[in-house]
Amino acid sequence: MDHLLSGLHQFHTQFGREKDFYSKLAGGQHPSVLFIGCSDSRVDPSIITQSGLGELFVMRNAGNIVPCYGASNGGEPATIEYAVSALGVTDIVVCGHSGCGAIQAMLNPDSMEKLPLVRGWLNHAEATRRIIVENYANLTGEDQLAAAVSEHVLVQIENLQTHPAVAVKLQRGEVTLHAWVYQMTSGEVWAYSSDDGKFTALTDLPPEEAGRRKVGNPRQAKRK
Numbered sequence: 001m002d003h004l005l006s007g008l009h010q011f012h013t014q015f016g017r018e019k020d021f022y023s024k025l026a027g028g029q030h031p032s033v034l035f036i037g038c039s040d041s042r043v044d045p046s047i048i049t050q051s052g053l054g055e056l057f058v059m060r061n062a063g064n065i066v067p068c069y070g071a072s073n074g075g076e077p078a079t080i081e082y083a084v085s086a087l088g089v090t091d092i093v094v095c096g097h098s099g100c101g102a103i104q105a106m107l108n109p110d111s112m113e114k115l116p117l118v119r120g121w122l123n124h125a126e127a128t129r130r131i132i133v134e135n136y137a138n139l140t141g142e143d144q145l146a147a148a149v150s151e152h153v154l155v156q157i158e159n160l161q162t163h164p165a166v167a168v169k170l171q172r173g174e175v176t177l178h179a180w181v182y183q184m185t186s187g188e189v190w191a192y193s194s195d196d197g198k199f200t201a202l203t204d205l206p207p208e209e210a211g212r213r214k215v216g217n218p219r220q221a222k223r224k
Ligand SMILES: [Zn+2]
Pocket: 038, 039, 040, 062, 063, 064, 097, 099, 100, 101, 102, 103
């Protein structure tokens, strides 16, 4: 704990130096992005996106899971509704990561014998497990885990769209969905695009091209 306590002191000194900034922040938050990520201590949304205080509205849990609407009475549906309907975020990022322990556990349910609550939580990701078992039967080990992490992010993007607050904004074209995977060994973030159906490293692309890598909006497309 000692390093946390010295961190608090350091922060308080910085707070004193930038009082105007912090008093403006205290007046209210206006983040434009809901960032949904894993609780893993190595995947900090603000650090990997180099965002400051007030920029990201963050929801983290084991395995960056978005339960389908009506499937959970936990904080997730309330957090999503608040971000979209009250704060008016314009973008939602679901970010998985390489080497995710929750996804690994989900692929091996027997490993959770003594963790009944984790097992119950990961049941929300059963669609991912079935996709891997039935469509990626040729993969094992690291390759299987990598496929599961990517497919899992896309399943959570589908689950997001079952939330009424998100569905309404999608139909109006007022929110954009992003499916990302953070690669822990390279520091890259790979993003899915519906245009080519692939994940590509955002840092390999020119900014305008990287900005176009997003999940297509099926609801808006239907209206055209
Ligand atoms: Zn994880």
